[in-house]
Amino acid sequence: MTIEELEQIAESVRLENAKFDYEVNVCMDLACASQGADKLREALVQAAAASGKSILVRKTGCMGPCSAGPLVKVDEDDTLYSHVKAENAEAIVSSLGGTPVPELQCELNEHFDKQVRVVLENAGHIDPEKIDDYISRDGYKALMIALIEMTPNGVIHRITESGLRGRGGGGYPTGLKWSTVAKAGGDLKYVVCNGDEGDPGAFMDRSVMEGDPHRVIEGMAIAAYAVGASKGFIYVRAEYPVAVARLTTALREARRRGLLGNNIGGTTFNFDVEIRLGAGAFVCGEETALIASIEGRRGTPKPRPPYPAVSGLWGKPTLINNVETYANIAPIVRNGGKWFADMGSERSKGTKVFALTGKIANTGLVEVPMGIKLREIIEVIGGGVPDGHTFKAVQTGGPSGGCIPADMLDIGVSYDALLKVGSIMGSGGMIVMDDTSCMVNVAKFFIEFCMTESCGKCIPCRAGTAQMHSLLTRICEGVGTMDDLELLEDLCSTVKEASLCGLGQTAPNPVLSTLKYFREEYMEHIQHKRCPAGVCKIEAPAEVLA
Amino acid sequence: MPTFTPPPLPSDDKRWKIVNGTMRKSGFARHALIETLHTVQSSFGYLDDDAIRFVARSLRVPLSQAYGVVTFYHYFSLKPPGKHTVTVCAGTACYIKGADKLVAAAEQRLGIVPGQTTKDGNISLMTARCVGACSRAPVVLCDGNVAGEATTEQVLAQLERWAVE
Numbered sequence: 001m002t003i004e005e006l007e008q009i010a011e012s013v014r015l016e017n018a019k020f021d022y023e024v025n026v027c028m029d030l031a032c033a034s035q036g037a038d039k040l041r042e043a044l045v046q047a048a049a050a051s052g053k054s055i056l057v058r059k060t061g062c063m064g065p066c067s068a069g070p071l072v073k074v075d076e077d078d079t080l081y082s083h084v085k086a087e088n089a090e091a092i093v094s095s096l097g098g099t100p101v102p103e104l105q106c107e108l109n110e111h112f113d114k115q116v117r118v119v120l121e122n123a124g125h126i127d128p129e130k131i132d133d134y135i136s137r138d139g140y141k142a143l144m145i146a147l148i149e150m151t152p153n154g155v156i157h158r159i160t161e162s163g164l165r166g167r168g169g170g171g172y173p174t175g176l177k178w179s180t181v182a183k184a185g186g187d188l189k190y191v192v193c194n195g196d197e198g199d200p201g202a203f204m205d206r207s208v209m210e211g212d213p214h215r216v217i218e219g220m221a222i223a224a225y226a227v228g229a230s231k232g233f234i235y236v237r238a239e240y241p242v243a244v245a246r247l248t249t250a251l252r253e254a255r256r257r258g259l260l261g262n263n264i265g266g267t268t269f270n271f272d273v274e275i276r277l278g279a280g281a282f283v284c285g286e287e288t289a290l291i292a293s294i295e296g297r298r299g300t301p302k303p304r305p306p307y308p309a310v311s312g313l314w315g316k317p318t319l320i321n322n323v324e325t326y327a328n329i330a331p332i333v334r335n336g337g338k339w340f341a342d343m344g345s346e347r348s349k350g351t352k353v354f355a356l357t358g359k360i361a362n363t364g365l366v367e368v369p370m371g372i373k374l375r376e377i378i379e380v381i382g383g384g385v386p387d388g389h390t391f392k393a394v395q396t397g398g399p400s401g402g403c404i405p406a407d408m409l410d411i412g413v414s415y416d417a418l419l420k421v422g423s424i425m426g427s428g429g430m431i432v433m434d435d436t437s438c439m440v441n442v443a444k445f446f447i448e449f450c451m452t453e454s455c456g457k458c459i460p461c462r463a464g465t466a467q468m469h470s471l472l473t474r475i476c477e478g479v480g481t482m483d484d485l486e487l488l489e490d491l492c493s494t495v496k497e498a499s500l501c502g503l504g505q506t507a508p509n510p511v512l513s514t515l516k517y518f519r520e521e522y523m524e525h526i527q528h529k530r531c532p533a534g535v536c537k538i539e540a541p542a543e544v545l546a
Numbered sequence: 547m548p549t550f551t552p553p554p555l556p557s558d559d560k561r562w563k564i565v566n567g568t569m570r571k572s573g574f575a576r577h578a579l580i581e582t583l584h585t586v587q588s589s590f591g592y593l594d595d596d597a598i599r600f601v602a603r604s605l606r607v608p609l610s611q612a613y614g615v616v617t618f619y620h621y622f623s624l625k626p627p628g629k630h631t632v633t634v635c636a637g638t639a640c641y642i643k644g645a646d647k648l649v650a651a652a653e654q655r656l657g658i659v660p661g662q663t664t665k666d667g668n669i670s671l672m673t674a675r676c677v678g679a680c681s682r683a684p685v686v687l688c689d690g691n692v693a694g695e696a697t698t699e700q701v702l703a704q705l706e707r708w709a710v711e
Contacts, residue, residue, distance in 0.1 A: 030677075030678065030679045030682075030692060031679055031681045031682045031694065033692070034679060034682055034685075034692040034693060034694045035682075035694065066681030066682060067681060197678065198675065198676075199676075200636070200637030200638045200639075200641075200675055200676035200680075201637050201638035201639045201676065201680050202676075202678075202680070203676075203678035203679070203680055203681075206678040238584065238621050239621070239674065239675070239676070239677055239678070240678060276580075276581070277580065277581065277584050278619075278621075279580055279583075279584070279619030279620070279621040279622060280619050280620035280621035280622075280675065281618065281619050281620065282675070293580065294577070295576075295577045296576055296577035296578060296579035296580050296581075296607075296615070297579075297611070297615065298614055298615055298618040299618065299619075355680055355681070356681075357638075357639035357642075357680040357681055357683060358638075358639050358642045358643070358683075359642065359643075363639075363680070363681035363682075363683075364681045365681075395638065398638065429638065429680075431638050431639055431642060431680075433642055437642060442642075445638070445641050446638075449675075455618075
């Protein structure tokens with residue numbers, strides 16, 4: 001495979017598609033599929049056949065606004081239809097070539113105008129099970145450019161220049177990580193893709209793996225070339241069977257096309273990837289625990305150093321990046337580091353994909369330039385809080401993150417700004433809460449999560465989260481005291497300071513941030529035995545307990 | 547070095563051949579433990595003592611270690627699942643949208659708590675960490691089929707349909 005051959009494939013796909021007068025894309029991602037996208041697609045195929053028009057009906061990955069699903073997009077004029085049902089298929093087919101069906105047209109212009117699509121550039125345009133679709137949109141071109149025109153150091157330089165930081169949540173500079181692995185000795189190295197999206201409320205990585213799997217594989221291959229690895233692993237949650245199936249197909253197709261295997265692109269570069277299944281352990285998102293899990297052991301973390309970049313999988317230097325990080329690599333190699341660095345804010349470059357969920361009108365996937373104000377994401381892109389309720393907080397970073405109140409929505413989204421307000425960027429979950437959510441109960445929810453997910457290796461995390469949970473339960477039940485609150489705050493700092501890995505070190509964040517911004521809710525529970533949001537069941541009469 | 551002969555299959559049940567196939571693919575390497583346990587669970591529905599013993603011996607992993615792995619990961623189950631399974635997603639978005647009410651309704655109807663199966667072996671009630679369909683929260687999986695924006699009535703109606711089958 002050479003660049004010329006890739007272009008030939010792309011050209012033949014374009015010629016093949018040109019045989020059709022119209023291209024109709026149907027979103028088949030989980031959210032749309034659960035609303036009948038399958039039947040809709042069949043209806044469109046039938047309607048197309050009956051109409052006599054030459055129409056390509058393509059199934060694609062997530063188009064973004066899940067709450068408007070099932071979604072259908074007509075390529076010719078870029079018309080997006082929302083809430084499409086199977087019975088609308090004929091109307092859509094007969095409208096092709098004329099004016100779009102007005103009552104089905106998606107009214108989310110502002111939602112899309114604020115977005116910049118880099119990671120999701122192919123979403124809604126390609127069939128994830130067809131490698132040629134990916135190639136026709138410049139797929140694998142970056143790999144060929146890297147292999148044929150660039151040195152491994154040149155690739156690392158370009159990634160460093162782009163300013164890309166790890167999208168798994170930590171925000172470690174990707175170029176720096178790559179150069180550490182590249183400099184590590186030994187001829188056997190590994191690259192690992194962390195697809196263990198354990199953060200509840202986040203599904204960006206699932207959508208990327210399902211909707212554009214080759215993008216992840218290409219990113220991994222470029223990384224392998226840059227750091228000198230020949231073997232890769234993608235670690236995916238077993239809860240994502242579709243992602244596993246799509247990646248399996250993608251790997252097979254890439255091997256068939258000679259884009260994985262030996263002598264890729266006619267060079268001496270060899271690389272192949274294996275899939276490894278997670279088995280439902282949040283802690284396996286931590287890199288040393290993930291390594292233990294790939295090796296077939298219990299996913300308990302190890303103290304660092306040594307970092308995996310020096311001693312990782314089976315003691316060999318190992319590069320671990322998140323799905324979204326790898327998904328950014330190909331466009332950076334293609335368009336240059338500066339192109340990427342021109343997007344975003346001072347110390348957070350590029351774009352970030354968020355899974356916008358909870359009490360918000362437009363739920364779904366959004367990709368925004370770093371630095372965008374939280375308010376814009378929630379009020380403009382997300383369409384605000386529905387049903388006449390008022391916004392209370394937005395939670396980012398999952399169980400490791402914090403809750404950000406309404407008066408802080410004007411901060412720009414960046415690693416540093418989110419850290420400053422007591423939350424973290426995290427992998428990209430963004431859950432909106434309104435006046436019906438009790439923030440003490442929310443804190444309890446997250447601590448319960450961390451308590452059950454604690455691997456049990458270190459005491460601060462194992463025992464600390466359990467004690468924090470029992471204190472929060474007391475407060476939620478209306479039997480908490482001011483002493484409990486003091487003890488809770490004390491425990492937060494112990495668990496934060498003394499835990500071994502990221503899970504424990506960040507577990508107190510949801511408690512700390514709710515204590516900081518919503519302390520009055522804690523006080524209501526403790527002093528007045530009352531849950532302002534009406535979530536906690538406080539039955540005992542106040543005077544008995546006071 | 548003495549050559550290693552894997553133990554014989556526990557029975558002539560064809561599913562053991564599938565399990566053996568997974569192990570053979572990795573050359574009976576120890577790191578295939580989790581992969582193999584996944585194969586056992588997808589073939590048999592759960593992991594029983596015989597299966598764990600067989601896999602441990604085949605991969606030359608101490609039984610304690612194999613058992614340790616099985617109990618560490620939430621995805622593995624030591625009990626056979628019911629004929630039907632209702633799984634309520636307990637992810638953050640589903641929690642915010644009231645998944646706890648769905649769990650409570652199912653608990654009350656079935657008389658069991660999450661992780662248990664009704665006495666007649668008909669229905670298992672489970673909760674999931676997050677199935678990644680957060681935009682359609684709250685989410686319920688009925689025998690693996692995703693239903694978004696689920697209501698208590700829908701869940702109870704489904705349980706009713708299963709009960710009278």
